[in-house]
Each structure stands twice: as C-alpha cells, then as structure tokens.
Amino acid sequence: MSGTELWAVIPAAGRGTRFGGDVPKQYLEVAGRPLIAHALQALLAHPRVAGAMVALSPDDARWPGWKQWNGKPVMRCVGGGERADSVLAALRALPAQVDDNTLVLVHDAARPNLRDTDLERLIAVAEAAEHGAILAAPVRDTLKRAGEGDRIAATESREGLWRAFTPQAFRRGALIAALEQARIDGVVVTDEAMAMERTGARPALVEGREDNLKVTTAADLALAEYLLSLRDPR
Ligand SMILES: Nc1ccn([C@@H]2O[C@H](COP(=O)(O)OP(=O)(O)OP(=O)(O)O)[C@@H](O)[C@H]2O)c(=O)n1
Numbered sequence: 594m595s596g597t598e599l600w601a602v603i604p605a606a607g608r609g610t611r612f613g614g615d616v617p618k619q620y621l622e623v624a625g626r627p628l629i630a631h632a633l634q635a636l637l638a639h640p641r642v643a644g645a646m647v648a649l650s651p652d653d654a655r656w657p658g659w660k661q662w663n664g665k666p667v668m669r670c671v672g673g674g675e676r677a678d679s680v681l682a683a684l685r686a687l688p689a690q691v692d693d694n695t696l697v698l699v700h701d702a703a704r705p706n707l708r709d710t711d712l713e714r715l716i717a718v719a720e721a722a723e724h725g726a727i728l729a730a731p732v733r734d735t736l737k738r739a740g741e742g743d744r745i746a747a748t749e750s751r752e753g754l755w756r757a758f759t760p761q762a763f764r765r766g767a768l769i770a771a772l773e774q775a776r777i778d779g780v781v782v783t784d785e786a787m788a789m790e791r792t793g794a795r796p797a798l799v800e801g802r803e804d805n806l807k808v809t810t811a812a813d814l815a816l817a818e819y820l821l822s823l824r825d826p827r
C-alpha cells in the first residue's frame with residue numbers, strides 16, 4: 594500500500610573493532626557531524642518515514658539524546674551482541690502504532706552516504722515486492738580466493754553475485770519472525786535479507802549507488818569525508 598507510514602531501524606550498537614580507536618565509529622565525525630547523524634538524516638528526510646528506532650550498546654556514553662529529527666520521533670533501545678540481535682531488539686521496541694505490516698527500513702549507522710534517489714527506488718520496489726527488497730550492487734571486479742600467505746588460491750566466478758548494502762526493507766512482522774527463527778537455529782545472519790532467505794523468501798535486489806559505503810576501516814572514513822564534501826550542505 595503506497596502512502597502508508599514507514600519506519601527506520603538503525604543498528605548502532607557496534608564496537609567498531611575493525612576500525613579501532615576509542616570512539617565507536619558511528620560517532621566519528623564526517624562533514625561536521627557523526628556518522629549516525631548522516632544515517633538518520635538520510636532516512637528521516639523522506640516524507641513517508643515517520644520515525645526511527647536506534648539500537649545502542651548498553652554502555653553507549655556518546656548518544657546525543659536526540660528525541661526528534663526533522664520533527665519526527667527518534668527513539669532508542671539497547672542492542673545486542675550481534676547486529677541481528679540489535680535489529681531484532683529495535684523491531685520489538687517500535688511503538689504500538691507500528692504494526693506487523695509496516696514496512697521497516699533497516700539501515701546501518703555506519704553508512705552515511707545513502708542518497709534520496711536510492712531510498713525512493715528501494716521503497717517503491719519493496720512496497721510492490723512480496724518478499725521485501727534491499728539496495729545492492731552487482732560485483733564488477735574479478736574475485737580471487739586467498740590462499741596461504743595472502744597468495745591467490747583461485748579465481749571465483751562473479752556471475753550473479755551482488756554486494757548487499759542497506760537499507761534493507763521488510764514488513765516488520767515477517768522480519769521479526771525470520772530473525773527469531775535464525776536465533777532459534779543458532780545461525781548468525783549478517784543482514785536482514787539472509788534471515789528472510791532462510792524462511793524461503795526471495796527479496797528483490799535494487800541496484801544502488803556504489804558510494805553507499807559502510808565505514809568499516811579508517812580508509813573508509815576518508816572516502817566518506819570526500820563523498821559527503823561533494824554533496825549540498827543540508
Ligand atoms: N552488535 C552489533 C554490531 C553492529 N551493529 C551495527 O551494525 C552496523 C554494521 O556493523 P559493522 O560495520 O560491523 O559495525 P561494528 O560491528 O561496530 O564493526 P566491527 O565488526 O568492526 O566491530 C553498524 O552501524 C553497527 O553499529 C549493531 O547495531 N550491533
């Protein structure tokens with residue numbers, strides 16, 4: 594149903610171990626504000642996104658305490674040990690008006706460069722799709738499997754392979770059930786689509802911009818700073 598409210602879920606309870614340093618990367622500044630602020634802005638700037646639930650680590654001491662963004666509610670909950678646990682906690686913590694049929698957009702706090710054109714296309718596809726949709730990009734480089742000493746052991750086919758991004762858009766009830774089933778099965782899913790695939794769903798792939806990067810290492814932060822410097826100040 595087009596025209597109904599959507600909600601955002603922002604997993605932001607990670608430790609940033611691959612990034613290193615004392616500051617959890619979601620609070621590192623790029624273009625003058627924390628990574629998480631860019632993620633919130635990208636989602637809450639969309640007129641149909643009604644609010645956001647942010648999953649934070651239990652000992653998060655840096656959350657600025659935002660209660661609103663663009664006049665929309667920003668809520669917080671405690672995340673979990675894995676990203677999937679944080680997403681499940683946030684889905685469960687959504688306010689009562691967010692029913693099981695509500696389309697939820699799950700977006701990494703560590704992805705600051707989501708563009709409105711990609712978001713719009715994702716929403717359009719996800720609303721029409723039976724099993725939801727994710728932003729992604731086809732693999733265009735030759736893939737090598739590393740062997741001993743980081744030497745090439747093999748070349749792998751890239752035929753049909755895509756890199757998954759976020760947001761990933763699913764109906765709240767179906768996603769909760771899928772994440773709970775993965776937890777019961779003892780499977781750590783690395784994205785929401787994986788949990789849905791395990792239930793037999795076949796989410797749609799929506800080709801998105803390659804610059805919707807996830808800041809994982811220090812090199813990514815420099816690239817994110819450059820990319821955001823190219824955008825109109827909001
Ligand atoms: N238990 C976790 C782990 C990750 N995340 C969030 O999921 C997103 C993507 O995860 P990733 O890039 O792996 O972040 P970290 O887990 O912090 O990084 P690392 O794996 O290097 O520790 C981030 O916004 C992160 O805050 C989360 O909410 N809860």
Ligand SMILES: C[C@](O)(CO)[C@H](O)COP(=O)(O)O
Pocket residue numbers: 676701756757758759783784785807
């Ligand atoms: C969800 C995700 O961003 C899709 O590519 C990715 O799986 C997150 O992985 P991470 O190791 O938790 O950063």
